[in-house]
Amino acid sequence: xxxxxxxxxxxxxxxxxxxxxxxxxxxxxxxxxxxxxxxxxxxxxxxxxxxxxxxxxxxxxxxxxxxxxxxxxxxxxxxxxxxxxxxxxxxxxxxxxxxxxxxxxxxxxxxxxxxxxxxxxxxxxxxxxxxxxxxxxxxxxxxxxxxxxxxxxxxxxxxxxxxxxxxxxxxxxxxxxxxxxxxxxxxxxxxxxxxxxxxxxxxxxxxxxxxxxxxxxxxxxxxxxxxxxxxxxxxxxxxxxxxxxxxxxxxxxxxxxxxxxxxxxxxxxxxxxxxxxxxxxxxxxxxxxxxxxxxxxxxxxxxxx
Amino acid sequence: xxxxxxxxxxxxxxxxxxxxxxxxxxxxxxxxxxxxxxxxxxxxxxxxxxxxxxxxxxxxxxxxxxxxxxxxxxxxxxxxxxxxxxxxxxxxxxxxxxxxxxxxxxxxxxxxxxxxxxxxxxxxxxxxxxxxxxxxxxxxxxxxxxxxxxxxxxxxxxxxxxxxxxxxxxxxxxxxxxxxxxxxxxxxxxxxxxxxxxxxxxxxxxxxxxxxxxxxxxxxxxxxxxxxxxxxxxxxxxxxxxxxxxxxxxxxxxxxxxxxxxxxxxxxxxxxxxxxxxxxxxxxxxxxxxxxxxxxxxxxxxxxxxxxxxxxxxxxxxxxxxxx
Numbered sequence: 001x002x003x004x005x006x007x008x009x010x011x012x013x014x015x016x017x018x019x020x021x022x023x024x025x026x027x028x029x030x031x032x033x034x035x036x037x038x039x040x041x042x043x044x045x046x047x048x049x050x051x052x053x054x055x056x057x058x059x060x061x062x063x064x065x066x067x068x069x070x071x072x073x074x075x076x077x078x079x080x081x082x083x084x085x086x087x088x089x090x091x092x093x094x095x096x097x098x099x100x101x102x103x104x105x106x107x108x109x110x111x112x113x114x115x116x117x118x119x120x121x122x123x124x125x126x127x128x129x130x131x132x133x134x135x136x137x138x139x140x141x142x143x144x145x146x147x148x149x150x151x152x153x154x155x156x157x158x159x160x161x162x163x164x165x166x167x168x169x170x171x172x173x174x175x176x177x178x179x180x181x182x183x184x185x186x187x188x189x190x191x192x193x194x195x196x197x198x199x200x201x202x203x204x205x206x207x208x209x210x211x212x213x214x215x216x217x218x219x220x221x222x223x224x225x226x227x228x229x230x231x232x233x234x235x236x237x238x239x240x241x242x243x244x245x246x247x248x249x250x251x252x253x254x255x256x257x258x259x260x261x262x263x264x265x266x267x268x269x270x271x272x273x274x275x276x277x278x279x280x281x282x283x284x285x286x287x288x289x290x291x292x293x294x295x296x297x298x299x300x301x302x303x304x305x
Numbered sequence: 306x307x308x309x310x311x312x313x314x315x316x317x318x319x320x321x322x323x324x325x326x327x328x329x330x331x332x333x334x335x336x337x338x339x340x341x342x343x344x345x346x347x348x349x350x351x352x353x354x355x356x357x358x359x360x361x362x363x364x365x366x367x368x369x370x371x372x373x374x375x376x377x378x379x380x381x382x383x384x385x386x387x388x389x390x391x392x393x394x395x396x397x398x399x400x401x402x403x404x405x406x407x408x409x410x411x412x413x414x415x416x417x418x419x420x421x422x423x424x425x426x427x428x429x430x431x432x433x434x435x436x437x438x439x440x441x442x443x444x445x446x447x448x449x450x451x452x453x454x455x456x457x458x459x460x461x462x463x464x465x466x467x468x469x470x471x472x473x474x475x476x477x478x479x480x481x482x483x484x485x486x487x488x489x490x491x492x493x494x495x496x497x498x499x500x501x502x503x504x505x506x507x508x509x510x511x512x513x514x515x516x517x518x519x520x521x522x523x524x525x526x527x528x529x530x531x532x533x534x535x536x537x538x539x540x541x542x543x544x545x546x547x548x549x550x551x552x553x554x555x556x557x558x559x560x561x562x563x564x565x566x567x568x569x570x571x572x573x574x575x576x577x578x579x580x581x582x583x584x585x586x587x588x589x590x591x592x593x594x595x596x597x598x599x600x601x602x603x604x605x606x607x608x609x610x611x612x613x614x615x616x617x618x619x620x621x622x623x624x625x626x627x628x629x
Contacts, residue, residue: 194402195407195409195411197363197402198408198409199410200363201361201363203390203391203393203395204425212421216412216413217410219412
């Protein structure tokens, strides 16, 4: 009997051993708002991925007998000016908006953490050089640049499906400096820690020290910052597309679908065309921000209990 | 000479700080024989750790090794390129650090960290490195080694972490183990265990140990030969028994007296008056004279050299000038 209880205790003890990520996940689960954000985000992703597959219509299929029709059973969110199903396009637009945001963030995280890591680790001249590049990028006139590039793209007759990639890369390239600063700041203090001296005394190479020993220590901040950046990348894509500078028809994106509201008649008489994509943008970005804030709380080592 | 593993000659490591030049290590020479435990004793800031780090060229700016030779197995480490000395770090010479709490990277499991050095210096793949890591953990006396290997540093106690650090340091069978205050951060019972462990490992592996500490008890227990440092210089060196029995330099005598002895009936513990001199404004003459009860005029004027005061016992003090 006694032996059994010792066995139980041991089992409990092994169950208690958790990686830092599991601990963070457990804390995150307690945060209701963050979980709400996560659920909304999951639903959005699910709809965007699965929606187009189950929809009876395709993105470009025109129902000429039902042009600009209000919501009905056949078209739950109505049709647009050439008779395309708004709901189907909304799903497709979600794919585009979410993936533009995601890829932009991936690009920004890769550039930002690599350059931030290098700047923070080496310090001195290399640090100054990279940080001045960051300053330059941060003072770039973002909108004029994008307008110019959009104009050039139209001039070169870049096909619409490729424009999407240009937008991704541009947002990514223009948004890495913030992350680079965060990573650099953390690495600056991390590299003075004793475990880095220990790593050096083991004869580990610089590259390995930066990317294997230092960067993983900043993953928490990188993830939080990337999550919040995802929201702003989606917003940026929406604004650009709304202004006609980003994703162009016939490829839909949420921002580009809202564009129809520029026409006063549509704004007043056909709300089914612009309200759903507007709500999608709002909900997604809101969900990402809630989730990101929750993540920050969950990953903050100072809140460890 | 053949049994010298490491010979340091006139090592000088200076720090060019914003406030001025700090001579952290100022003309230090010593030798470590094969299989010997060398104790380096001194107060905080006397240059013990900097000396050790200079051996592996682990000095970061504003510090700089100005001059000196570090001959390890016939190779002068000071002249080696960064790429070449990296192959020595962690392989032939490895370091155990003072703070087991912060010397392990918090985001890696113990096994990953031990395995890293093994993979790097012994050309083993991941699976075999892991096996070796478990084996090393068993060697240093960690129970449930096959579970601990997947745990994170924060899940281990201080003593366990120091054991893991030692496992990491000895995983490549180093010829020289530099232990930088390995037991300072641990409580006394654990200290004794760790010292015991280090002594056993030293005997099994046949490596030499450079033991840096300010704890004379640790020195008495572990070391064969002792160096006493003060303000970047060696002030006295001798075999351990000789030094404890027959200390010459007033600083060493002061250190020995400031250690409690159970059988001696004393109301208060002796202490050395004054503080370690500001490294930016070293006193003239002997660096120790402002705190020395035997200070003479000559002590204020010029610096004594390290000379043999009796057989196998060197001290840098004017008191013994002309004894031999």
